[in-house]
Amino acid sequence: MATQVFSIPKSLKKDVKYSFCPGCDHGVAVRLVAECLDELGLKENTITATSIGCSVGLYDFIDIDAIEAPHGRALAVATGVKRANPDKFVFTYQGDGDFASIGWAESMHSAFRGEKLSAICINNTTYGMTGGQLGPTTLLGQVTTTSPTGRNIEYYGYPVKIAEHIALSEGTAFSARVSLDSVANIRKAKAAIKKAFEVQMKGLGFGFVEILSSCPTNWRMSPQQAHERVRNEMMPIYKLGVYKDITA
Amino acid sequence: MEKDFIIAGFGGQGVLLAGEVLANAFMLDDKKVTWYPCYGAEMRGGTVNCGIVMSEEEVSSVQKSKADFIIVLNQASFDKYASWVRKGGYIIVNSSLAKKSDNQRDDINYIYVPITEVAQEKLGNIKMSNIYALGVLAKVSKLVSVESLEKALYNVIPPHRKHLIPKNTEALKLGYEYDLLKV
Amino acid sequence: MVAECVTGKKVLMKGNYAIANAAIKAGCQCYFGYPITPQSEIGEFMSGKMQELGRAYVSAESELAAINMVIGAVSTGVKAMSSSSSCAISLMQEALSYATADQLPVVLVSVMRGGPGLGNIYPSQGDYNQATIGGGNGDYKLIVLAPSTVQECIDLTYKAFYLAFKYKNPTMILADGLLGQMMEPVEFYDYPYPEIDTTSWALSGAKDRSARVIRSYAPLEENQCVFLDNLFKKYELIEQNEVEYEEYMVDDADFVVVAFGSMFRNVKSAVKLCREKGLKVGAFRPITLYPFPSERLNSLADKVKKILVTEINMGQMVRDVRLAVNGKVPVLFKGKGVGAMIDVETLVEEIEKQMGGV
Numbered sequence: 170m171a172t173q174v175f176s177i178p179k180s181l182k183k184d185v186k187y188s189f190c191p192g193c194d195h196g197v198a199v200r201l202v203a204e205c206l207d208e209l210g211l212k213e214n215t216i217t218a219t220s221i222g223c224s225v226g227l228y229d230f231i232d233i234d235a236i237e238a239p240h241g242r243a244l245a246v247a248t249g250v251k252r253a254n255p256d257k258f259v260f261t262y263q264g265d266g267d268f269a270s271i272g273w274a275e276s277m278h279s280a281f282r283g284e285k286l287s288a289i290c291i292n293n294t295t296y297g298m299t300g301g302q303l304g305p306t307t308l309l310g311q312v313t314t315t316s317p318t319g320r321n322i323e324y325y326g327y328p329v330k331i332a333e334h335i336a337l338s339e340g341t342a343f344s345a346r347v348s349l350d351s352v353a354n355i356r357k358a359k360a361a362i363k364k365a366f367e368v369q370m371k372g373l374g375f376g377f378v379e380i381l382s383s384c385p386t387n388w389r390m391s392p393q394q395a396h397e398r399v400r401n402e403m404m405p406i407y408k409l410g411v412y413k414d415i416t417a
Numbered sequence: 418m419e420k421d422f423i424i425a426g427f428g429g430q431g432v433l434l435a436g437e438v439l440a441n442a443f444m445l446d447d448k449k450v451t452w453y454p455c456y457g458a459e460m461r462g463g464t465v466n467c468g469i470v471m472s473e474e475e476v477s478s479v480q481k482s483k484a485d486f487i488i489v490l491n492q493a494s495f496d497k498y499a500s501w502v503r504k505g506g507y508i509i510v511n512s513s514l515a516k517k518s519d520n521q522r523d524d525i526n527y528i529y530v531p532i533t534e535v536a537q538e539k540l541g542n543i544k545m546s547n548i549y550a551l552g553v554l555a556k557v558s559k560l561v562s563v564e565s566l567e568k569a570l571y572n573v574i575p576p577h578r579k580h581l582i583p584k585n586t587e588a589l590k591l592g593y594e595y596d597l598l599k600v
Numbered sequence: 601m602v603a604e605c606v607t608g609k610k611v612l613m614k615g616n617y618a619i620a621n622a623a624i625k626a627g628c629q630c631y632f633g634y635p636i637t638p639q640s641e642i643g644e645f646m647s648g649k650m651q652e653l654g655r656a657y658v659s660a661e662s663e664l665a666a667i668n669m670v671i672g673a674v675s676t677g678v679k680a681m682s683s684s685s686s687c688a689i690s691l692m693q694e695a696l697s698y699a700t701a702d703q704l705p706v707v708l709v710s711v712m713r714g715g716p717g718l719g720n721i722y723p724s725q726g727d728y729n730q731a732t733i734g735g736g737n738g739d740y741k742l743i744v745l746a747p748s749t750v751q752e753c754i755d756l757t758y759k760a761f762y763l764a765f766k767y768k769n770p771t772m773i774l775a776d777g778l779l780g781q782m783m784e785p786v787e788f789y790d791y792p793y794p795e796i797d798t799t800s801w802a803l804s805g806a807k808d809r810s811a812r813v814i815r816s817y818a819p820l821e822e823n824q825c826v827f828l829d830n831l832f833k834k835y836e837l838i839e840q841n842e843v844e845y846e847e848y849m850v851d852d853a854d855f856v857v858v859a860f861g862s863m864f865r866n867v868k869s870a871v872k873l874c875r876e877k878g879l880k881v882g883a884f885r886p887i888t889l890y891p892f893p894s895e896r897l898n899s900l901a902d903k904v905k906k907i908l909v910t911e912i913n914m915g916q917m918v919r920d921v922r923l924a925v926n927g928k929v930p931v932l933f934k935g936k937g938v939g940a941m942i943d944v945e946t947l948v949e950e951i952e953k954q955m956g957g958v
Binding site (some may be wrong): 182212213214215216218225228231232233234235236237238239242245246247248249250251252253254257258274275278282 | 661668803815
């Protein structure tokens with residue numbers, strides 16, 4: 170008798186065509202989120218607030234109740250859901266533009282208030298859906314469609330280090346930065362997502378995971394080259410690790 | 418017929434509270450009534466006033482530029498509001514803080530009462546000025562009774578300050594006993 | 601002190617507190633807000649009362665966040681609200697557009713102050729257009745209810761929660777600084793409307809059913825056309841069923857004055873004075889600014905010779921009245937940018953002047 174060693178997580182919709190670009194890490198991130206929801210038994214008790222950008226499609230892939238928030242407002246919408254329903258599990262899934270640029274106030278204040286929420290932020294150093302413009306996390310020197318000669322400090326200022334900022338808030342229970350460039354790092358990423366979920370379940374405070382992600386399309390790279398870039402260019406600036414964990 | 422009242426003074430003189438007591442008294446007398454505040458731009462220490470409109474029918478205009486009875490607790494309010502009194506109307510002036518006018522209108526009635534001094538000397542607290550002035554108004558206007566004003570105190574003064582009611586009642590009565598002939 | 605609102609007992613209360621108390625009695629479970637004069641009393645009162653009742657209250661980081669928190673809460677079928685004023689209602693326009701597209705029962709109180717820009721804290725009716733036309737993107741409508749007394753602040757707050765849920769559409773209570781700050785005797789009564797079942801659409805977790813998505817993203821042209829057709833069928837229904845207005849002495853009137861909100865109080869007493877002078881004047885007040893009582897105004901235009909619109913703005917409602925009467929009679933305007941309502945004497949003068957030719 171055959172043993173099943175692989176299956177689609179229950180929290181993912183079946184027979185759905187994924188609209189992410191080839192080589193994009195969103196697909197892996199969504200799967201990790203779904204696996205964590207499955208493993209923690211959360212699927213039927215969860216409401217998610219999705220965001221605007223490549224992450225908007227989350228509700229097309231994930232088989233849980235969802236509300237699409239206006240750009241940058243996912244954590245405000247999630248706050249409303251959670252305060253109205255303290256017994257529900259509520260998380261957001263956002264990009265770096267949504268989380269750290271247009272939604273910075275909502276993001277930081279959710280952490281300041283110590284909302285019992287979990288937030289996942291995909292950092293790919295660009296606005297993906299609109300065609301690769303400069304975003305809050307675009308690295309110094311990085312060429313984008315709105316930084317044609319590369320990000321310089323004079324015109325664009327510095328990139329935002331999200332996980333470090335979120336960790337500074339007293340209301341934050343967990344803040345980590347992870348990557349999806351290797352199997353080992355994917356495992357660590359899953360553990361971090363699970364932890365960010367668990368601190369909400371225990372009512373400890375705000376749980377946050379920043380996921381370094383590739384964007385082969387807008388970086389104009391192959392998937393392999395894109396992961397090389399995550400390792401060689403992003404990780405030296407956006408250092409992986411757990412920045413705050415009140416359970417440790 | 419609508420009757421219009423204005424109470425004006427410095428912020429901190431209890432102008433809005435006195436207005437609220439008066440409006441509540443009218444409500445308890447089954448009159449229609451509105452109360453509307455007006456502040457200076459400053460939150461503290463600036464001029465403040467409130468307008469109360471009492472009527473047998475539904476109150477129409479909440480803010481008017483004329484009134485039948487005006488209480489002014491300081492000089493600035495006196496200067497501003499003397500011209501607002503309707504012909505035949507009354508202005509009750511706190512003569513402790515406002516000087517008698519040199520060119521008084523002859524079509525209105527001026528009631529000068531040393532409100533602050535009385536509150537300090539006879540009631541032992543200048544904070545009683547506002548309620549004392551209401552007592553004077555009750556006597557002058559004949560439109561509200563001390564009893565209704567006293568009942569109104571219970572609606573306005575929060576439960577944890579209920580012990581202040583007897584002193585305020587005393588202030589109302591003392592105001593009502595003010596000898597208008599002296600003026 | 602905020603009077604205790606015991607059902608059936610007359611209390612003297614500010615419009616802002618009346619709205620807040622009514623919202624609580626209507627079963628509002630969540631309040632999200634950010635302070636702005638002249639409506640801060642609503643949030644102040646809610647902060648204490650909601651905690652006392654074990655309901656939700658958040659001092660949001662901005663009005664932007666506040667209205668989106670309301671969206672989150674109502675998406676789960678829970679009654680929730682925010683309140684704000686003029687320049688800060690501007691900040692909420694995006695979310696109102698989303699909430700109409702998401703068909704969510706958002707309740708929002710707008711206590712108008714002077715504008716444009718920061719303006720001032722004096723009463724104003726300058727946000728008639730903001731409320732009825734809106735600043736958000738796309739084709740949408742808010743249901744807009746405009747009280748003119750403190751008692752009506754209670755009545756229309758109850759109604760706002762009911763209509764919001766009945767039609768799954770954002771509903772606004774449009775008051776002004778005068779109404780928010782003035783006190784008047786009011787009587788509370790229990791929430792008079794039936795509770796609307798939300799179980800067919802509210803988010804609650806995908807247990808024993810397929811997952812639900814509340815979204816406005818509509819990548820397909822034809823789907824969005826169908827959606828908008830259906831949305832506007834809903835608005836037709838609202839226009840058929842929910843128009844509300846007040847009339848005063850219009851039956852034999854040659855001349856009708858139209859005003860909404862606080863301004864109507866002065867109009868009514870001006871009409872009274874005109875009647876004493878033998879002038880056949882009446883007054884008309886739209887209570888629902890959307891749906892606007894266009895049909896009734898149109899039929900009034902068959903009987904009257906002129907209509908005067910009076911507002912504390914530069915003539916925003918005039919357009920709706922003109923569209924309603926469709927050229928049958930001249931529609932005149934007497935307005936004032938901001939501040940105290942136009943006084944009764946001025947109104948009487950204006951009516952007499954305009955009636956000269958009637």
